[in-house]
Amino acid sequence: xxxxxYEHGCSTTQALATLGKVEGVIPLVHGPxxxxxxxxxxxxxxxxxxxxxxxxxxxxxxxxxxxxxxxxEQIRNVYEKHHPKVIVIINTCIPQLNGDDVKGVSMEMEEExxxxxxxxxxxxFVYTNAMLRGSDASWLAILQTLDKTEHEPGAIGIVGRSxxxxxxxxxxxxxxxxxxxxxxLFPEGHIDEMxxxxxxxxxxxxxxxxxxxxxxxxxxxxxxxxxxEIPVGIDGTTNFxxxxxxxxxxxxxxxxxxxxxxxxxxELEKLRKKFAEDPVRMLLVSGPANEMSxxxxxxxxxxxxxxxxxxxxxxxxxxxxxxxxxxxxTFIDEDFGSLxxxxxxxxxxxxxxxxxxxxxxxxxxxxxxxxxxxxxxxxYDYALNFGKNFNNMTGPSVWKHWRELNSRxxxx
Amino acid sequence: MNDSQPQFKLQELHTPSSFEGVVWALMGIExxxxxxxxxxxxxxxxxxxxxxxxxxxxxYTSHLKFSSVMKGxxxxxxxxxxxxxxxxxxxxxVVTSPVTETSQDDAEGVCDRIGYPNTRVVxxxxxxxxxxxxxxxxQALIDLMDGDAEKRPRSVNLIGPALCMFNWRADVxxxxxxxxxxxxxxxxxxxxGATFAEIQNAPAAxxxxxxxxxxxxxxxxxxMEERFGVPYMADIVPIGFDNSLRWLEQIADHxxxxxxxxxxxxxxxATHFIRSNLVFGxxxxxxxxxxxxxxxxxxxxIAEFFKKEVGIKVPLVSLSNPEAAERxxxxxxxxxxxxxxxxxxxxFVETGPNLIFGNFYDQKLASEEGIQNFVVADIxxxxxxxxxxxxxxxxxxxxxxxxxxxxxxxxxxxxxxxGDVAGEVSAGGxxxxxxxxxxxxxxxxxxxxxVRTFAVxxxxxxxxxxxxxxxxxxxxxxxxxxxxxxxxxxxxxxFAAIFDAAELDSQQ
Numbered sequence: 001x002x003x004x005x006y007e008h009g010c011s012t013t014q015a016l017a018t019l020g021k022v023e024g025v026i027p028l029v030h031g032p033x034x035x036x037x038x039x040x041x042x043x044x045x046x047x048x049x050x051x052x053x054x055x056x057x058x059x060x061x062x063x064x065x066x067x068x069x070x071x072x073e074q075i076r077n078v079y080e081k082h083h084p085k086v087i088v089i090i091n092t093c094i095p096q097l098n099g100d101d102v103k104g105v106s107m108e109m110e111e112e113x114x115x116x117x118x119x120x121x122x123x124x125f126v127y128t129n130a131m132l133r134g135s136d137a138s139w140l141a142i143l144q145t146l147d148k149t150e151h152e153p154g155a156i157g158i159v160g161r162s163x164x165x166x167x168x169x170x171x172x173x174x175x176x177x178x179x180x181x182x183x184x185l186f187p188e189g190h191i192d193e194m195x196x197x198x199x200x201x202x203x204x205x206x207x208x209x210x211x212x213x214x215x216x217x218x219x220x221x222x223x224x225x226x227x228x229e230i231p232v233g234i235d236g237t238t239n240f241x242x243x244x245x246x247x248x249x250x251x252x253x254x255x256x257x258x259x260x261x262x263x264x265x266x267e268l269e270k271l272r273k274k275f276a277e278d279p280v281r282m283l284l285v286s287g288p289a290n291e292m293s294x295x296x297x298x299x300x301x302x303x304x305x306x307x308x309x310x311x312x313x314x315x316x317x318x319x320x321x322x323x324x325x326x327x328x329x330t331f332i333d334e335d336f337g338s339l340x341x342x343x344x345x346x347x348x349x350x351x352x353x354x355x356x357x358x359x360x361x362x363x364x365x366x367x368x369x370x371x372x373x374x375x376x377x378x379x380y381d382y383a384l385n386f387g388k389n390f391n392n393m394t395g396p397s398v399w400k401h402w403r404e405l406n407s408r409x410x411x412x
Numbered sequence: 413m414n415d416s417q418p419q420f421k422l423q424e425l426h427t428p429s430s431f432e433g434v435v436w437a438l439m440g441i442e443x444x445x446x447x448x449x450x451x452x453x454x455x456x457x458x459x460x461x462x463x464x465x466x467x468x469x470x471x472y473t474s475h476l477k478f479s480s481v482m483k484g485x486x487x488x489x490x491x492x493x494x495x496x497x498x499x500x501x502x503x504x505x506v507v508t509s510p511v512t513e514t515s516q517d518d519a520e521g522v523c524d525r526i527g528y529p530n531t532r533v534v535x536x537x538x539x540x541x542x543x544x545x546x547x548x549x550x551q552a553l554i555d556l557m558d559g560d561a562e563k564r565p566r567s568v569n570l571i572g573p574a575l576c577m578f579n580w581r582a583d584v585x586x587x588x589x590x591x592x593x594x595x596x597x598x599x600x601x602x603x604x605g606a607t608f609a610e611i612q613n614a615p616a617a618x619x620x621x622x623x624x625x626x627x628x629x630x631x632x633x634x635x636m637e638e639r640f641g642v643p644y645m646a647d648i649v650p651i652g653f654d655n656s657l658r659w660l661e662q663i664a665d666h667x668x669x670x671x672x673x674x675x676x677x678x679x680x681x682a683t684h685f686i687r688s689n690l691v692f693g694x695x696x697x698x699x700x701x702x703x704x705x706x707x708x709x710x711x712x713x714i715a716e717f718f719k720k721e722v723g724i725k726v727p728l729v730s731l732s733n734p735e736a737a738e739r740x741x742x743x744x745x746x747x748x749x750x751x752x753x754x755x756x757x758x759x760f761v762e763t764g765p766n767l768i769f770g771n772f773y774d775q776k777l778a779s780e781e782g783i784q785n786f787v788v789a790d791i792x793x794x795x796x797x798x799x800x801x802x803x804x805x806x807x808x809x810x811x812x813x814x815x816x817x818x819x820x821x822x823x824x825x826x827x828x829x830x831g832d833v834a835g836e837v838s839a840g841g842x843x844x845x846x847x848x849x850x851x852x853x854x855x856x857x858x859x860x861x862x863v864r865t866f867a868v869x870x871x872x873x874x875x876x877x878x879x880x881x882x883x884x885x886x887x888x889x890x891x892x893x894x895x896x897x898x899x900x901x902x903x904x905x906x907f908a909a910i911f912d913a914a915e916l917d918s919q920q
Contacts, residue, residue: 021869023838048869049831168856168865170872174849189838189873196841355689362687370693373861376868385857393861395696395723402683402721405654409679410672 003338006357007310008288008372011127013042014134015090018162020047024191025142026084029055030071030102031092032063035124054078058094067100075109079116085191086117088141093124117145130311132209132289135162139187139213142194148221149198155182156248157200157223159214161207161289161375162187171379172206172231175241175260179253198223204244206231206378208289211313227315229322232293233300233383234264236322264380268300271387275302280390283348285339285357286310287371292319294352294374297383299327301390306346308332350394365403367394427705427732427750428576428791430536431509432458433545433628436576438505438534438552439469440604441611445501447472449489449519450509451481464794467575472496481515490522493531502608503530503556505549510538530556530608542706543628546574550602550632553611559640561616566667567599569614569642571633572623574604578707578790579804581605583623586806587650594664594671602632615640619666622646623805626708626736651713652721653682653810678807685811692723694822695814697860701728701763703770705750707790708733710804714769714813715743722814727763730756730770757781766821766860772796785820825860829867842879844886851891851914855907871895888914 008014012029016039019027029036036055044051054077056062056070075087091102106118119141127133156176160169169185176183186197197203197217203225205214214225226247231240238261245253280303284291291307296319299305307329309316323329336342339353339360351361351368361368376382386393428436435458438446448455448471455473462469474489489506496504506519519533532552536545550571570587573580584605588598599617600610620636622629625646633644645666650659657675664671686692700718704711711731718724726744730751731737737747748759757777760768768778771790778786788796789804802816803809831837852875856868874894879886892911 021837023836023840045826046866047830048866048873049833049835049837051830051833168868170849170853170856170868174846174853177844177849178846188841189869189876190840193838193841358687358689358693362692365683368692369696370689370862373693373864375865376856379853381853381857392723392725393696395692398692398696398721398723401654402686405657406679406683409657409675 002335004356005129006286006308006339006354007129007131008286008354009042009131010039010124011131011134011137012090012092012123013039014131014162014288015088015121015123015138016040016053017043017046018135018138018187019088019090019142020050020053021189022142022187022191022194023189024085026054026078026082026087027090027138028071028074028078028087029053029090029092030058030067030095030100030120031055031090031124032058032094035092035094063094063098066098067095068105071100071102071105072109075105075113075118079113084116086119086142086145088138089118089120091120091122096122096124096126119144130313132162132311133212133313135209136212138162139210140216142191143197143213143216143220146195146198151201151223152182152199153201154248155184155200156244157184157186157197157203157217159186159197159203159205159210159217159225161209168376169206169378171237171381172240175256175379176244176253179245179250179256181244181248181250181253202226202247204228204240205315206240208292208311208313208315208319211315227318230293230296230319231379232377233297234261234268234380235300235326236296237379237383260380264384267384267387271384272302274387280304280350281346281348282306282350282352283342283346284308284371285342285351285353287352287354288375289316290371290375290377291352292316292323293377294371294386295329296323296327297377297386298390299323299329300383301387303350305329306332306342306348308336308342349396365399365406367396367399369394428542430538430540430542430545430548431507432461432576433542433547433574434507434534434536434549435471435545436467436542437546437549437574437603438507439467439471440573440575440606441503442605442607443501444503444505444530444608445470445472445496445499446505446507447474447489447492447496448507448509449474449476449485449512449517451476451511454509454511461792462575465575465791466793466795466797476511481511484515485512485517486519486522489517489519490526493522493526493528497526497528503532504528505552506531506533508533508535513538530612532556542576546628547631550629551635553603553614554632554635554639556608556612557614557636557640558612559615561613563618564597564599564616565618566595566669567597567617568619568621568663569600569602569617570598570623571602571620571644572627572629573601576706576791577604577624577627578710578788578793579798579802581798582800582803583805583809585800586803586808587621587623589808590650590656590660590806591663594660594669594674596663596667602629615642617642619663620644621663624707624709625649626712626733649709649713650805651710651809651813652717653679653807654721655713655717656805656807656810682807682810685814686722690818690822691814694818694860694862696723697862698767698817698821699725699727699763699765700767700769700817701730701760701765702726702744703728703730703756703768703774704790705730705732706771708736710769710789712736712740712743714804715740717810717813718817719743721810722817724817727765728759730759753777766825767817785824787816787820822862825863825867829863829870831870831873838873839877839880842876842884842886844875845888847914848875848886848888848891851888851910854910854914855891855895858907858910 040053058067102120121137184196228243231237241257283306284295285308295307352371476485523531534552600614620633648659650656729744730748767785769787769789772794859867
């Protein structure tokens with residue numbers, strides 16, 4: 001049994017980060033002060049604005065007698081201050097244990113405040129070991145507030161990862177638009193923009209953690225959703241675009257890919273040569289699903305890659321098969337007690353992990369970096385830029401210096 | 413122009429001369445008194461300079477008038493010395509100014525006639541540098557040292573500290589701490605903060621340590637070795653963890669001491685520090701420019717430390733010592749030796765560092781270009797208080813440099829790249845020109861990974877907001893406006909080329 005949880009965060013955090021980045025939506029954390037404070041701090045780093053978190057701050061008596069009244073009061077307060085179109089109640093562990101009638105409160109408050117839509121999601125311990133499900137659940141809540149629209153012929157929708165993806169999907173969206181495809185991105189910064197996803201005929205999820213949302217889009221909005229692969233690295237980006245081009249019958253996209261890929265391949269070969277000269281054995285542990293995308297990028301450069309996956313939904317299985325077949329990436333399915341065990345077994349030269357694992361990786365003075373900083377990873381340019389700066393970002397010569405220093409003075 | 417002739421550069425900001433060097437080296441001796449034999453202007457300016465830099469001072473002047481210079485200022489000097497000797501200072505220094513050097517007053521004759529003990533006249537040579545002035549002052553101190561002083565076992569002198577050396581007090585404090593940890597006493601500091609008795613007793617030390625070998629002090633150490641047989645070390649500058657440990661090790665070796673256990677504990681402590689999430693997690697993506705024309709030793713030591721031990725890139729170093737410039741070239745991308753203001757300003761903007769270390773004028777230049785992340789680390793300072801806290805030398809100094817670099821950049825980057833605490837997340841969508849989207853992607857690659865996603869989001873949302881206000885699509889121009897308004901100034905130069913290319917692209 002693991003002695004730590006190496007995931008990026010709790011699904012409550014993920015939900016708060018996801019919803020907190022959409023104007024028009026206010027997330028309301030229903031839980032005790034600990035939950036509200038901790039999740040506010042956990043999301044502080046990645047939220048662009050509205051850094052203050054609305055919460056119900058359940059007291060001991062509310063845990064015993066139910067927190068419904070507090071929830072109603074806070075919904076009124078939030079509406080009065082922000083006038084959102086949607087409030088999503090993030091229902092944390094305690095009120096779930098308590099059996100608070102969150103859905104009932106939502107219905108009652110929708111009647112009290114006409115025009116306001118209230119949805120709720122359960123987070124916390126229902127998604128242990130699948131933090132990214134907090135994002136999927138959040139989006140589902142948003143999708144459930146949207147009205148059906150007519151499909152625009154030829155329009156496509158790109159569904160990305162959680163909140164961080166808003167605005168980082170440009171590398172994909174720009175190419176598609178440049179090829180003349182009417183493209184809607186999901187997420188966006190404003191709920192009105194996110195609502196446009198319903199106009200698309202075809203939906204292309206580009207990362208993990210949106211399986212349930214995509215199923216909902218298929219069933220509720222009669223859209224066709226296809227996960228091709230995560231469009232990162234050179235092969236991944238090319239294959240994604242070519243499949244979209246084929247499906248949409250868009251020769252212009254094929255032509256653009258020809259042009260971009262040709263340039264990218266020259267750089268890729270240089271990087272492969274560099275990685276061959278100085279082989280990299282990289283372990284990626286449970287990021288916010290980017291252990292998959294970053295692992296794929298580095299594997300394409302020729303690194304030997306080992307991945308501890310953060311989730312195991314349908315898209316993950318498909319992506320894993322691609323990474324295994326195309327690059328021989330090794331996935332670690334067995335339980336492990338601590339990262340130390342994996343380091344002993346794999347002997348990586350570089351580790352990408354979350355902060356709670358840094359104590360173990362840095363204790364060995366192995367080059368490592370915090371994986372959650374590396375999120376804008378789509379398209380050709382990101383991969384090439386990352387490859388070119390790989391040594392700067394991982395600092396092997398600096399770590400080597402510290403190993404030598406420790407060895408010289410026998411401190412370790 | 414004949415290429416063999418040195419190019420005369422326009423010196424908008426004048427560097428201190430040997431006169432300042434002498435006065436600054438002497439005025440830090442606590443119980444000595446210094447008289448500037450000059451017209452009052454020199455005195456006033458030294459006073460104002462000390463005031464701006466917050467240096468303690470006890471200076472006197474012979475306040476010569478035009479007529480007294482013509483007749484000779486010896487009488488006025490004698491009057492001042494007569495008055496000061498009543499205060500019974502431990503030593504008395506008369507520093508001639510360019511005026512009295514020109515008039516060739518017989519200051520030595522005056523001092524001999526009065527006969528106050530431990531009096532010396534120091535004559536800064538016109539045209540010599542500040543560092544040469546400091547060496548000259550130290551030579552005067554050597555003349556007053558007791559060559560028969562009884563040796564103090566395991567003791568050293570620290571040669572170099574003067575009021576004008578930025579952070580000297582903190583560095584001395586830290587080096588004394590480290591030396592004391594291994595059982596070595598500091599016998600005397602030459603000269604800031606020392607008493608005259610300590611300086612007189614300097615030959616009692618068994619070893620001299622030069623703190624600023626790329627600025628001055630080595631000549632003084634050589635003379636002390638010749639006269640008093642005190643050997644010296646000047647080859648390791650104790651800046652950074654590695655060099656601080658090597659410095660201690662070399663000193664311990666000299667005294668035949670075994671300090672392995674202590675060094676091991678220091679390495680352990682330092683390793684715990686650098687293993688912190690925010691050290692290498694951010695330093696590998698930080699860059700700093702170092703502007704140290706009055707502190708070449710810092711320029712070299714900090715550049716080498718940043719590059720080798722914490723992975724901070726150093727795109728630019730500006731200093732004044734050509735020898736140090738040659739060596740520092742291996743640790744940075746570009747070296748400027750005593751540049752003009754225009755050149756320095758241009759290079760600050762062009763290299764776009766996350767942080768600049770420099771003096772007051774550098775800070776002003778940087779501020780004019782929108783670069784706010786700045787660490788005051790050289791003279792002249794203005795309105796700046798310095799104490800024992802925050803050394804740059806020694807093991808504490810290494811930590812302090814890292815925390816200074818990280819704390820002055822990362823938190824500010826986070827603040828810069830976030831919206832208001834309760835501000836709107838997005839004003840709504842707008843259609844984008846393809847060239848504008850591509851420009852946004854390109855600028856994102858110039859932003860450190862640890863703030864990239866939300867920095868891009870902020871520019872994205874700001875661009876949409878401007879476009880909605882103007883009722884247009886998002887163009888390259890709008891993204892440029894958003895980037896310049898909502899991202900830190902240090903990125904502007906990096907962004908400029910991207911936007912220029914994008915505009916060209918959108919016009920084609």
